[in-house]
Amino acid sequence: MADHPRPPPCVLLERVVRFVEAVGLTSGGASRDPDVAAIIEVGGWSWSTVQMMGSVEEMERLMAPSVKPVAFLGDPPQVSSLHMLLPPPARLDLLGIGEISSTHKGIIVIYANKCYLLYDASNNHLTAIPPIPDSVTSAPIFLPLGRGAVLVSAAGADDDDYIFADIVTSPSTRGINPALPKATIFARVKNGGEWIQSSIPHLPLTPHLCGPTYFFHIDTAFSFAGTIFWVDLLKGILICDDFLSSPQGPRLAFVPLPHCIDAHDKPRHCFSPNEHRSIGRVSGAIKFLALIGYCEASCPENEVKLKTWSLSPDFKHWKEETTLTVGDIWASESFNQMGLPHVLPFSPVLSVNEDGIMYAVLNDVKKEPIPQLNEFGDSLGMQLVPKANYMIRFDMLQNKVLSSTKISKKATSRWLTNTFLATDFSAYLQDRQNAEAAGKVGASAKGKRKRMSSRQAGRSKCQGQA
Numbered sequence: 001m002a003d004h005p006r007p008p009p010c011v012l013l014e015r016v017v018r019f020v021e022a023v024g025l026t027s028g029g030a031s032r033d034p035d036v037a038a039i040i041e042v043g044g045w046s047w048s049t050v051q052m053m054g055s056v057e058e059m060e061r062l063m064a065p066s067v068k069p070v071a072f073l074g075d076p077p078q079v080s081s082l083h084m085l086l087p088p089p090a091r092l093d094l095l096g097i098g099e100i101s102s103t104h105k106g107i108i109v110i111y112a113n114k115c116y117l118l119y120d121a122s123n124n125h126l127t128a129i130p131p132i133p134d135s136v137t138s139a140p141i142f143l144p145l146g147r148g149a150v151l152v153s154a155a156g157a158d159d160d161d162y163i164f165a166d167i168v169t170s171p172s173t174r175g176i177n178p179a180l181p182k183a184t185i186f187a188r189v190k191n192g193g194e195w196i197q198s199s200i201p202h203l204p205l206t207p208h209l210c211g212p213t214y215f216f217h218i219d220t221a222f223s224f225a226g227t228i229f230w231v232d233l234l235k236g237i238l239i240c241d242d243f244l245s246s247p248q249g250p251r252l253a254f255v256p257l258p259h260c261i262d263a264h265d266k267p268r269h270c271f272s273p274n275e276h277r278s279i280g281r282v283s284g285a286i287k288f289l290a291l292i293g294y295c296e297a298s299c300p301e302n303e304v305k306l307k308t309w310s311l312s313p314d315f316k317h318w319k320e321e322t323t324l325t326v327g328d329i330w331a332s333e334s335f336n337q338m339g340l341p342h343v344l345p346f347s348p349v350l351s352v353n354e355d356g357i358m359y360a361v362l363n364d365v366k367k368e369p370i371p372q373l374n375e376f377g378d379s380l381g382m383q384l385v386p387k388a389n390y391m392i393r394f395d396m397l398q399n400k401v402l403s404s405t406k407i408s409k410k411a412t413s414r415w416l417t418n419t420f421l422a423t424d425f426s427a428y429l430q431d432r433q434n435a436e437a438a439g440k441v442g443a444s445a446k447g448k449r450k451r452m453s454s455r456q457a458g459r460s461k462c463q464g465q466a
Contacts, residue, residue, distance in 0.1 A: 007073055007429040010353050011080040012391070012420045017098035017110050019067070019084040069119050069126055073426055076351070077359055077391040077405050080426070082108060082119065084126075100421065102221045104151035104162060106428025116149055118164070122428045132168060132186045132195060142168040143178055145230070146218030152228050152243060154189065163244060164188045167218070167230060172211070180210035187244060196244065204254045209235055219273045220421070224281050227315070233273035235260055239315055258309045258318040259290055274419040278349045286311040288318070289350055289358065291326075301344050302327030306358075308350070308396065322356070322396045329394070334401040340390060347419045356397040359422065361407070361415055364388040386411035 068085040082100070098112040110117040116129040134141035145167050154161040165187040169178040181202040186195045209216040209232075219233040228240040236256040243250050276294035280287065288309045293299035304326045309318040329335055330342045345360035364387040370380040388411050392404045407415060 101149040103423040150221040152223035233277040362390040389415040
């Protein structure tokens, strides 16, 4: 029997999770077969609402065994993705779309219409968690602060134990705006049955992050060394530790990012921060990457700067590390040898296990006239037409493109909005495969010993009879 190919230690995971009805697939798990991704894409997906369930037991009863996670893994710079496979005929109430909030070791945290799903790659298990109380009613008491759902290792516990947490606030008296700096942290321990509420008098945010023109918003979340990092990619990091372990409650601190953007006249919805900024763990340190000038119409594209910083071990100070202009990247020999388009990098992310390595999308898009005419025979204007979509693996220290790939056989606008995160969750698939292989070897050796013992017993019996 052929061995499974080893999963890559780090992957570029698409944040969108699709619930699909895919004809031709009958089992979940991880795959490195491009045909699997093709089958899933053909299956399509629906915007139908994921049904809300009242309890974990009800959610698990209705979902299992209907939903099977399918992770398609590609070696970077290829893109990896996670789909939830629904065998045909699929239940319409389970078709939909989710979004990855964060990863922790081999577990992926997914939002699915205000519910939470935890996909454990080490055992291919899917756990459903109900929403935070009073957060999904017609007049919710709690509002999310963004993409804040995260797992953190439980203090002093077994390596596999974790705490699942999210942070919310209340609506202001004016209605939809968050009532910052007030907030509440909700948490659940592994295999725990109820949400644990931890009220905070106020977050350590400066007044200008609490309205009325700007509100702190979590773009990404992760944990490191038992500490939670809730990150507003335009402003800074809300750091939380001593979670559930201190009688005084969580200890919170705010660390501004080294290059903040004045978002008062540039609303967040004009430029998603994930398009031009990212942060994460890189080889045991926290690093931040930004394309400076990306949002400024007055800045020529070739003068946009790619800069990185590292956070000090005490999580208080930033140190600048690399600086390049986009023009420097375009002018590099490796970039031009690969025939890559001279466009701004999109959705840049740092490798989690290789220092100085960045991945980014290059969308080759052209303006073309809209083919249809209006009722007077006049042109309807111009439209953006994708020509090619590339992902590059780039060494910022050497200003060198190490490799590139077309992430779609056919150019698509899908990659103009999709963002990614670099994660090592795939390494835990490798651990599972190693354990399975060891089990097969052990079973084979045990069977061999049993057969040898049987033959020896048979020979002894024959000799005795002789």
